[in-house]
Amino acid sequence: MTGTARTDTAQLMELLSVSLASYYGEFTVAAASENLTASQGKTLTVLRRGAASMSALATTLTCDASNMTGIVDRLEKRGLVRREPSPSDRRVKNVALTADGERVIDTIRGRMQHTVAGLERLDVQERETLSVLLERVFVERPAT
């Protein structure tokens, strides 16, 4: 056989499914407590890493570019993001978090008490190990 009952790929996919549903469910509730939808919250999460064009946002969020117009419209109307013209390409609009937007997304993350408590159950070495493994699975690109 190619793996134990506990750690074969299908079992790990299932555990990932449960784990990420837990994270996403708690994120959705936390976003709602700030009167934001999950998609609006996810947009703020991406922008927390830095400003991005409309099309870059759509790519990162795995949705069609036309969706971003409405989502960013609503976030902008609430003063959480702002559109800025790109200096180098007049077609492009860069979207950036405002100070209010930063505050709101940080508040949302802070309210994810179940996830935060789960992470704080790990000691320093375990955190490092989890970090390395998640990077291996989701971030690293296989050599071509």
Added chain:
Amino acid sequence: MTGTARTDTAQLMELLSVSLASYYGEFTVAAASENLTASQGKTLTVLRRGAASMSALATTLTCDASNMTGIVDRLEKRGLVRREPSPSDRRVKNVALTADGERVIDTIRGRMQHTVAGLERLDVQERETLSVLLERVFVERPAT
């Protein structure tokens, strides 16, 4: 200070966010290839673990019970799930996967090549470690 730059809670939350986006993005694309929305796919994922009532589904999917009616309606119309009356409580309807529904959700998971390949980058010991850590963070309940 309370942690290293790499493994403090905020950093791990960010890495989880990236991991979730990768998993969820690939899941959404795979579900779309079977003409299913992400919510429909997530419903099949939950039912793969066993039949559940409408309200239990809503709880697991972190949404209002009224949403489940339409989602299950569409899945039932395609023959992927079926509603069955509960033997013990005549108010309750249990939803179960059909053989077709099982086939479809297994196909969707099989199409998540990036995630599958990421997991298969890990050796047996690493898989076991990841499994234990995810259970610690997301599944275990703290003693009261």
Added chain:
DNA sequence: TATTGTTATACTCTATAACTATA
């Protein structure tokens, strides 16, 4: 009285297609 599932409603998300401005 409380719970389960449904319906009606209003708003948001989503993909597709067509459009304008710019490259």
Added chain:
DNA sequence: TATAGTTATAGAGTATAACAATA
């Protein structure tokens, strides 16, 4: 010609409130 962003449209997801059937 191709790309960035927007608009229009239709179908789906979402929470709220109200309802009938059942517990």
